[in-house]
Amino acid sequence: MSAIDTLATELARLPGIGRKTALRLTYHLLKQPAEQVQRLASALSVLRERVHPCQVCFNLTEEAECAICRDPRRDLTLICAVEEAADISAIERAGEYRGRYHVLGGRISPLDGVGPGQLTVRELERRVAAGGVTEVIVATNPSVEGEATALYIQQSLAPHHVRVSRIARGLPLGGDLEFADGGTIAQALFARREMT
Template identity: 50%
Template sequence: MYEGAVQELIDELGRLPGVGPKSAQRLAFHILEADGEDMARLVTAITTVKERVKFCTICGNVAEEERCAICRDPRRDPSMICVVEESKDVIAVERTRSFRGRYHVLGGAINPIAGVGPDQLRIRELLARLSDDQVQEIIIATDPNLEGEATATYLVRMLRTIGIPVTRLASGLPVGGDLEYADEVTLGRAFEGRRVMT
C-alpha cells in the first residue's frame, strides 16, 4: 500500500480492463518516472478522446461526427450489414479487406452473469435499420465464445421472422494450426463449415 496520490493512481489504473494489481503498479511508477511533457500529451489525448469521440448515430461505431466514416462512405454496400459486438471488431473485419458493406455495433454481448441482456444491447436500433427494405443480408460476426454464441442465437431467432437472410461467420481451425491441439468445439465447427474443393 502506497500513500495518497500514488495509491489512487494505482487503484484507478487497476480498474482498466486487463490491468491487474502488478501491472497497475508498474504503470503508475512509469508515469511517475516519465518525462512531464510525455505525460501531458497522454493527459491531453485522454481528455480529447472523452470530449470529441462519440458513437455513430446509425451503426454505433466510434466517431468524431454524427456518423462514422464507414456510414458516410457512399462506396459501401448498404445491402449488407455485419453485426459485431464492439468497435474494435469493426477494425478487425476492415483489416481483412474482404467486406465492403456496412456495420452494426451491438455494444457488447448477451451475458446474464454480468447483467447484460438483449435490452442493454443495440438490437432495437438494428431492427430499425431493417425497415427500409434496402438490407439483403445480415452477417453475424460475434465472438465464438459462450456470450457471442448466445447473442448470435438470439439474433438469428429474432431476425428469422423478418425474411432477410442471416449468415454467421465460419469458425474452425486456424491457419497453421495442428489438429492434435484443437479442442472438440473448434474441430466440430471446422467439420460443420467444410466446403467443396474445386
C-alpha cells in the same frame, strides 16, 4: 495518498494491469519527458468528451455518423453485426469486408443480467426494415452467449425477408490441429467444404 500511489491505483483498475505493473508504469512515466505524460493525460480527458456512438450503427465516432457509415464506397446492402465497437477494428484490419456494421452493445447473457432489450437489435431491425439491405452477417463471438445472440437476431429478422448468415467457425489460420479443442475440430469437420 501520494501522487505515485494515486496514479498506480488508477492504472491498476485497467484490465490486465496488476499492482506491480501499475507501479512500474508510474515509475516509467516519471522518467519520461513531462510533455509526453501531459499528452497522455489530455488524450484521456478528451476521449469521453468527444467519442460517442454513431447514430446509424453505434460504432464509436466523434461525428454524428462514423467514418464507415459516411463512406460512399461501402456496400450498403451488407450489414455485419458485432458485439462491440472494438470488433470492427479487428474486422477492418483483415481488409476483406466492404459492407457496413451494426454494434449490438454486448451479447445476451442472463447471468450478467443482459437481455435482448439492452442490445441494439431493435435498431438493427429498423435499419433492415428501411430497405436496401440484402444480408446481415452475424459476427458475434463463437461463445454460448454469442450463439444465443446470433439466434435471437436471426429470429428477430425473420419477418424482414433478409438473408441472415453466421461467420464460419473452424481452425484459425496457422492453427495446429494437435492443439485445437474438440469443439473447434468438430465445427471444422462439420463446416467442411468440397474442394473443386
